[in-house]
Amino acid sequence: MIHPQLRFVVAACLLALSPSVLLGQPRPRIGLALGGGAARGFAHIGVLKWFDEHRIPVDAIAGTSMGGLIGGAFASGMTPAEVEALVASMHWDVMLSPDAPFADKSFRRKEDARAFPTDLAVGLRGGLSLPAGLSMGQPADIVLGRTAMPYYALATFDDLPTPFRCVAADLRKSEIVVFDRGWLAQAMRATMAIPGVFTPVTIGDQVLVDGGVLNNLPADVVAAMGADIVIAVDVSNELVRHKPGQSLLGVLFDALDVMMRDNTRRSLRLATLVLKPELKGFWGTDFDKAPQLIARGYAAAEARRAELERFALAPADYEAYRAARMSRRRTLLPPPVSVEIEGVDAAEATRLRSRFAPFVGRPLDEAAVERELALLMGTERYMSATYRLVGDGLRPGMVVTVKPKTWGPPFVLVAADLRNNPSTGIGATGRARVVLADITGPGDEGRIDVALGTLTGIGAEWYRPLGRTGLFFAPRGHIEQSRFNVFDGSAFRAEYNRVSSRAGADVGFTSGNRLELRAGYHVEHLDGRTKVGEALVPRIDGTQAFFEARATYDGQTGAVVPERGLYVKASLRKFTRAAKTVPAVEGATSDPPSLLSGEADALLFAPVGRRGRLFFRASGGTSFGSTAVINAFALGGPFALGALNEGELRGSHFVLGSAGYLHQVYRFAQGAAGAIYVGGWIETGSAFDRWRGTHMRTNLSVGLIVDTPLGPVSAAYSLGFDGRNRFYASLGPTLRR
Numbered sequence: 001m002i003h004p005q006l007r008f009v010v011a012a013c014l015l016a017l018s019p020s021v022l023l024g025q026p027r028p029r030i031g032l033a034l035g036g037g038a039a040r041g042f043a044h045i046g047v048l049k050w051f052d053e054h055r056i057p058v059d060a061i062a063g064t065s066m067g068g069l070i071g072g073a074f075a076s077g078m079t080p081a082e083v084e085a086l087v088a089s090m091h092w093d094v095m096l097s098p099d100a101p102f103a104d105k106s107f108r109r110k111e112d113a114r115a116f117p118t119d120l121a122v123g124l125r126g127g128l129s130l131p132a133g134l135s136m137g138q139p140a141d142i143v144l145g146r147t148a149m150p151y152y153a154l155a156t157f158d159d160l161p162t163p164f165r166c167v168a169a170d171l172r173k174s175e176i177v178v179f180d181r182g183w184l185a186q187a188m189r190a191t192m193a194i195p196g197v198f199t200p201v202t203i204g205d206q207v208l209v210d211g212g213v214l215n216n217l218p219a220d221v222v223a224a225m226g227a228d229i230v231i232a233v234d235v236s237n238e239l240v241r242h243k244p245g246q247s248l249l250g251v252l253f254d255a256l257d258v259m260m261r262d263n264t265r266r267s268l269r270l271a272t273l274v275l276k277p278e279l280k281g282f283w284g285t286d287f288d289k290a291p292q293l294i295a296r297g298y299a300a301a302e303a304r305r306a307e308l309e310r311f312a313l314a315p316a317d318y319e320a321y322r323a324a325r326m327s328r329r330r331t332l333l334p335p336p337v338s339v340e341i342e343g344v345d346a347a348e349a350t351r352l353r354s355r356f357a358p359f360v361g362r363p364l365d366e367a368a369v370e371r372e373l374a375l376l377m378g379t380e381r382y383m384s385a386t387y388r389l390v391g392d393g394l395r396p397g398m399v400v401t402v403k404p405k406t407w408g409p410p411f412v413l414v415a416a417d418l419r420n421n422p423s424t425g426i427g428a429t430g431r432a433r434v435v436l437a438d439i440t441g442p443g444d445e446g447r448i449d450v451a452l453g454t455l456t457g458i459g460a461e462w463y464r465p466l467g468r469t470g471l472f473f474a475p476r477g478h479i480e481q482s483r484f485n486v487f488d489g490s491a492f493r494a495e496y497n498r499v500s501s502r503a504g505a506d507v508g509f510t511s512g513n514r515l516e517l518r519a520g521y522h523v524e525h526l527d528g529r530t531k532v533g534e535a536l537v538p539r540i541d542g543t544q545a546f547f548e549a550r551a552t553y554d555g556q557t558g559a560v561v562p563e564r565g566l567y568v569k570a571s572l573r574k575f576t577r578a579a580k581t582v583p584a585v586e587g588a589t590s591d592p593p594s595l596l597s598g599e600a601d602a603l604l605f606a607p608v609g610r611r612g613r614l615f616f617r618a619s620g621g622t623s624f625g626s627t628a629v630i631n632a633f634a635l636g637g638p639f640a641l642g643a644l645n646e647g648e649l650r651g652s653h654f655v656l657g658s659a660g661y662l663h664q665v666y667r668f669a670q671g672a673a674g675a676i677y678v679g680g681w682i683e684t685g686s687a688f689d690r691w692r693g694t695h696m697r698t699n700l701s702v703g704l705i706v707d708t709p710l711g712p713v714s715a716a717y718s719l720g721f722d723g724r725n726r727f728y729a730s731l732g733p734t735l736r737r
Contacts, residue, residue: 027057027311027313028228028229028311029059029060029226029227029228029229030056030057030058030059030060030227030228030229030231030311031058031059031060031061031062031222031223031225031226031227031229031230031231032047032048032051032058032060032061032062032071032222032231032232032233033061033062033063033067033217033218033219033221033222033230033231033232033233033271034061034062034063034064034066034067034068034070034071034233035063035064035065035067035212035216035217035218035232035233035234035235035236036063036064036065036066036067036068036210036211036212036216036217036235036236037065037066037067037235037236037237037279037284038065038066038194038284038285038287039066039092039282039283039284039285039286039287039289039290039293040066040235040236040237040277040279040282040283040284040286040293041065041066041067041069041070041235042066042070042087042289042290042293042294042297043233043235043277043279043293043294043296043297043300044063044066044067044070044071044233044235044297045070045080045083045084045087045290045294045297046277046293046294046295046296046297046298046299046300046301047233047275047277047297047298047300047301048070048074048080048083049080049081049084049294049297049298050297050298050301050302050308051080051301051308052079052080054301054305054308054309054312055312055313055314055315055317055318056308056309056311056312056313057311057313057318057321058074058162059162059163059227060162060163060164060165060222060225060226060227061074061075061162061163061164061165061222062164062165062166062167062218062221062222062225063165063166063167063191063218064166064167064191064210064211064212064215064216064217064218065191065192065194065210065211065212065216066192066235067217067218067233067235068166068167068187068188068191068192068211069144069188069191069192070083070087071164071166072144072147072148072164072166072184072187072188073086073147074162075157075160075161075162075163075164076147076148076150076151076160076161076184076329077160077161077162077325077326077328077329077330078147084290084294086143086147087290088290089143090139090143091139092287092288094139095139095140095287096197096287098119099113099380100138100374100377100378100380101139101374101557102556102557102558102559102562103555103556103557103565104374104375104377104378104513105378105380105513106375106378106379106380106513107510107512107513107514107515107516107552107554108445108463109378109379109380110513110554110559112413112433112435113559114559114733115413115415115431115433115733116413116414116415116431116433116711117415117559117560117711117712117732117733118413118414118415118709118710118711119709119710120413120414120415120709120710121411121412121413121414122407122408122411122412122414123405123406123407123408123409123410123411123412124408124409124410124411124412124434125405125406125407125408125409125410126407138377138383138384138385138386140189140192140198141185141189141384141386142370142373142374142386144184144185144188144189145185145386145387145388146366146370147184147185147188148183148184148185148188148388149185149333149366149388149389150329150330150331150332150333151184151330152388152389152390152391152396153391153392153393153396154181154184155181156180156181157179157180157181157184157187158180159328160184160328161325161326161328161329162325163225164184165178165179165180165218165221165222165225166178166179166187166188166190166191166211166218167179167191167211167212167214167215167218167221168187168190168191168193168201168208168209168210168211169208169209169210169211169212169213169214169215170206170207170208171200171207171208171209172205172206172207173206174214175214176211176214176215177190177206177208177211178218178221179191183388185386185388186201186203189201190203190208190209190211191210191211192210193208193209193210194209194210194212195209195210195213198210199383216236217232217234217236217268217271219232219268219270219271220270223270229272229273229311230270230271230272230273231271231272231273231274231275231308232268232271232273232274232275233274233275233277233297233300234268234274234275234276235277235279235297237279273304273307273308275297275300275301275304276300277293277296277297277299277300278296278299278300279293279296282296288667333363333364333366333389334364334389334394334395334396335360335361335362335363335364336359336360336361336364336389336396336397336398337360337361337395337396337397338360338397338398339353339356339357339359339360339397339398339399339400340353340397340398340399340400341353341356341399341400341402342399342400342401342402343401343402343403343404344402344404347442348402348442351442351443352376352400352402354468355372355376356369356372356387356398356400359398360398364389364398369387369398373385373386373387373400375512375513376402378513380405380411381404381405381409381437382402382403382404382405383403383404383405383406384401384402384403385400385401385402385403386400386401387399387400387401388401409435409436409437409438409445410434410435410436410437411434411435412432412433412434412435413432413433413435414430414431414432415430415431415432415711415732416428416429416430416431416710416711416731416732417429417430417431417453417454417455417730417731417732417733418730418731418732419638419646419728419729419730419731419732420727420728420729420730421485421645421646427453427454428453428454429451429452429453429454429455429456430451430452430453431449431450431451431452432449432450432451433447433448433449433450434446434447434448435447436448439462440464443465444462444463444464444465445462445463446460446461446462446463447459447460447461447463448460449478451480454482454483455480455481455482455483456480456481456482457478457479457480457481457482458478458479458480459476459477459478459479459480460476460477460478461474461475461476462474462475462476470509470510470511471507471508471509472507472508472509472510472518473505473506473507474505474506474507474508474518474520475503475504475505475506476503476504476505476506477501477502477503477504478500478501478502479499479500479501479502480499480500481497481498481499481500482497482498482500483495483496483497483498483531484496484498484634484646484647485645485646485647485648486530486533486534486536486537486647487645487647487648488536490644490645490648490724492533492645493533493534493536494530494531494532494533494534494536494537495530495531495532495533496528496529496530496531496537497528497529497530497531498526498527498528498540499526499527499528500524500525500526501524501525502522502523502524502525503522503523504520504521504522504523504548505520505521506518506519506520506548507519507520514553514554514555515551515552515553515554516550516551516552517549517550517551518549518550519547519548519549519550520547520548521545521546521547521548522545522546522548523543523544523545524543524544524545524546524579525542525543525579526540526541526542526543526544526579526630527540527541528540528541528630538581538582538590538629538630539581539582540579540580540581540582540630541579541580541581541582542578542579542580542581543577543579544575544577544578544579544591544630545575545576545577546573546574546575546576546577547573547574547576548571548572548573548574549571549572550569550570550571550572551568551569551570551571552568552569552570553566553567553568553569554567555567556603556605557605560674560705560707560712560734560735561605561613561662561675561677561705561707561712561735562605562613563605563607563613564605564606564607565604565605566602566603566604566605567601567602567603567604568600568601568602568603569600569601570598570599570600570601571598571599571600572596572597572598573595573596573597573598573631574594574595574596575591575592575593575594575595575596575597575631576593576594577593578590578591578592578593578595578630579591579630581629581630590629590630591626591627591628591629591630591631592626592627595623595626595628595631596623596624596626597621597622597623597624597628597631598621598622598624599619599620599621599622599633600619600620600621601617601618601619602617602618602619603615603616603617603735604616604617608661611663611664611665612661612662612663612664613661613662613663613664613677613679614659614660614661615658615659615660615661615662615681615735616658616659617639617656617657617658617659617735618656618657619654619655619656619657619685620653620654620655620656621633621653621654622652622653623652623653626652627652627689628651628652632650632651632652632687633650633651633652633653633654633687634647634648634649634650634654634687635647635648635649635650635654635656635685635686635687636648636649637728638714638716638728638730638734639658639681639683639734639735640656640683640685641656641683641685641697641699641718641720642683642699642701642716642718642726642728643697643699643701643718643719643720643724643725643726644697644699644720644724644726645726649686649687649688649697650687651686651687651688651689652688652689653687653688653689653691654685654686654687654688655685655686655696656683656684656685657683657684657685658681658682658683658684658685659681659682660679660680660681660682660701661679661680661681662677662678662679662705663677663678663679664676664677665677665678674706674707674708674709675706675707676704676705676706676707677704677705677706677707678702678703678704679702679703679704680700680701680702680703681700681701682698682699682700682701683698683699683701684696684697684698684699685697697720697721697722698720698721699718699719699720699721699724700718700719700721701716701717701718701719702716702717703715703716703717704716705734710731711731711732711733712731712732712733712734713729713730713731714729714730714734715727715728715729715730716728716729
């Protein structure tokens with residue numbers, strides 16, 4: 001092997017030669033080394049585009065981190081334009097998110113996300129523990145798997161359309177690992193496993209992370225592949241310049257830059273030519289700026305046109321090079337003849353195998369397999385779920401690799417609800433939910449809810465699926481104490497305390513991950529009385545019982561401010577027994593023993609451009625001609641006639657309609673913390689006992705919602721058409737009743 005310094009001298013001589021001198025001689029092998037730099041690595045695509053337009057061949061390519069992703073995609077036979085389209089198709093918010101996309105979550109996990117819209121979740125398996133990265137990397141696994149799938153029978157990465165290497169680092173041995181064979185998608189995933197951002201990749205006894213910590217610009221690897229000319233593309237930062245408002249993700253990338261800078265400088269000495277795109281002002285977290293970064297990479301190559309064009313081929317020769325490269329590109333995906341599950345015990349493997357058995361013996365439908373994997377991940381019990389073809393012929397098998405989470409279940413979800421109340425001060429409740437799994441058998445789960453503060457209580461539910469039919473059985477119960485304010489017009493008159501003890505059981509049906517139907521019978525003991533102020537509401541001391549049917553459809557894309565989708569929840573209660581009341585004011589009565597009560601709420605979001613969100617809401621409830629006292633409806637407060645005090649309007653019936661617009665004005669680092677939205681909305685509605693003569697209230701509101709790791713923070717000012725106004729601020733769920 002030629003000594004690196006001698007290779008550099010030979011390459012320098014070749015640079016000085018004109019194409020005419022090289023005519024008739026074997027042309028030098030040109031290798032490209034693509035460095036790591038997170039989002040800045042998109043500049044590599046611009047370099048590849050310039051090379052293709054100016055007929056510069058790439059005979060070997062190696063990359064680290066984002067350079068490994070871009071290099072691997074190009075090596076698989078993609079054109080630079082196809083690599084650009086691949087990057088544009090990636091949803092980096094999802095790629096870097098610690099959770100499965102909301103739309104892919106199972107129905108129960110969507111319920112958890114709505115009730116606990118925070119990132120405060122820890123595992124209890126083996127003590128309190130957290131995942132090894134902000135993101136499990138599942139969406140990246142899927143994209144990389146789709147790219148690599150046709151090369152399931154590849155002997156080495158030299159057999160790709162462009163020979164390829166990528167670099168990872170083994171945490172256990174502190175060694176550089178250069179991938180030159182194996183499962184291409186796994187190699188690409190390992191090289192981009194940024195410590196603290198993506199979970200490491202485990203292969204045998206190796207724990208692999210982003211190779212940038214040891215070799216961020218693999219010029220030496222390209223040289224070892226036999227390249228005569230080594231062109232390195234350096235997208236690292238020379239100096240760490242703290243970005244105002246830097247997120248946790250940004251700090252992690254800056255820390256990695258510090259570690260990478262020294263090994264990058266060593267690698268640059270082995271390169272024949274170095275391209276350094278002008279990336280000042282761009283950050284590793286700027287995943288939404290791919291077009292600008294690609295343009296900077298293109299400009300870096302254009303700036304070195306005179307040196308690079310020495311390697312340009314004649315048009316006919318370049319077409320021959322391109323045709324030879326494309327002849328090695330594989331696209332055939334034969335039907336799998338079997339399916340195997342790895343990574344879980346035999347019982348779970350048998351259960352999962354039945355989900356993927358329909359794909360055997362049929363043309364491989366990648367979208368359908370990926371959808372099944374997404375639904376599996378939506379249960380949030382797995383770190384990753386991937387698949388690949390195995391075999392060396394036209395009758396491959398399909399292997400689905402499932403990696404259960406090592407830190408749970410059980411999981412603990414935590415949230416805090418804070419809300420200002422002009423009448424009685426700040427309401428505060430701390431909440432926690434323990435999610436258990438496989439309590440009595442595979443597939444069942446339990447929830448234990450605890451709350452302390454304005455709402456105090458404990459509740460539990462056991463959820464038992466009945467086979468794979470979608471049917472389930474769910475006994476549940478709770479004991480809770482709550483407080484609400486009583487008003488006479490807008491004047492605060494009393495604080496009412498209510499204790500509820502309920503037990504019951506539901507049977508139901510869940511279809512896919514969007515629809516749940518359930519019905520059951522519940523018995524509830526109530527003890528309610530005025531705690532402070534005038535006794536304007538009857539004292540309650542007794543037991544009520546009722547049948548309840550409930551339907552919920554959740555087709556939205558998020559729990560806080562979704563991009564799009566419809567959420568509908570409707571319930572109907574038929575009481576068979578009424579609780580006793582002691583009238584506090586003349587004319588007050590108990591609920592009728594046969595009270596029928598129904599309620600429905602629908603919330604629709606629709607996108608307007610990239611940053612806008614229109615939303616429409618319609619809600620209503622009725623006691624079907626009866627007068628409800630104990631089970632009256634209430635309106636007032638945030639997003640429910642905001643100019644009024646919370647619960648100010650009470651009645652046997654209610655209607656509420658609203659429409660508004662929210663605009664994203666700032667985006668935190670992708671996947672790290674959400675965004676800030678500002679907007680305005682109009683609401684109209686009322687709660688009342690008699691439909692005739694109902695006085696509808698209309699409010700206009702302006703405000704903001706900030707999606708944070710601690711939950712959504714909202715602040716708004718509401719003005720009523722009657723002159724009433726109120727400012728409110730809260731932490732916790734906002735747009736749901």
